[in-house]
Amino acid sequence: GAVVSQHPSWVICKSGTSVKIECRSLDFQATTMFWYRQFPKQSLMLMATSNEGSKATYEQGVEKDKFLINHASLTLSTLTVTSAHPEDSSFYICSAAGTGYGYTFGSGTRLTVV
């Protein structure tokens, strides 16, 4: 079946630094990738949608300059949290979709900003 690999699974960074999270589709071409944010005991909130080779579409209230998304190839998308602050601490999850494939989710990244 379709597999999406997300790295790192957890990361701790200092306030003010940037963190990059990778999402790779291992056995299919992901024409669209989605990035979600999840707070404890809450559901997934869509942050942005990216199509390969195009600029990401951000949901209302999500700062595009803070959460940089790159989807340069059909198998890789990255989310960079720039100038991270403690309030950015959360669980970030990616999902990939391709032709003939449904939504496949990564295992998530726990970001803690100290």
Place this chain on the structure above:
Amino acid sequence: TQLLEQSPQFLSIQEGENLTVYCNSSSVFSSLQWYRQEPGEGPVLLVTVVTGGEVKKLKRLTFQFGDARKDSSLHITAAQPGDTGLYLCAGEFGSARQLTFGSGTQLTVLP
């Protein structure tokens, strides 16, 4: 903006009991999915329903899709501690390739 209401938000039951989780929308789903998520992991797909009135079974789990495709339910028979987790419904609307998630149901099954 599509809204999915999921209920109950929290559910704590004893092993062996039955339970039902509901997912409702004011708009028609083009498809609806149910996921289960464990702490620190991504959601895992349980089922996809697309046809109004559809019923699917997965061992002790029964999924129903409303005739009007605006609601769905997940019924678990004889719940076990291993069923503990966050259950999420998620729907697609129209032709958009995008999932909107419900608020989730945190299920705890006590031994």
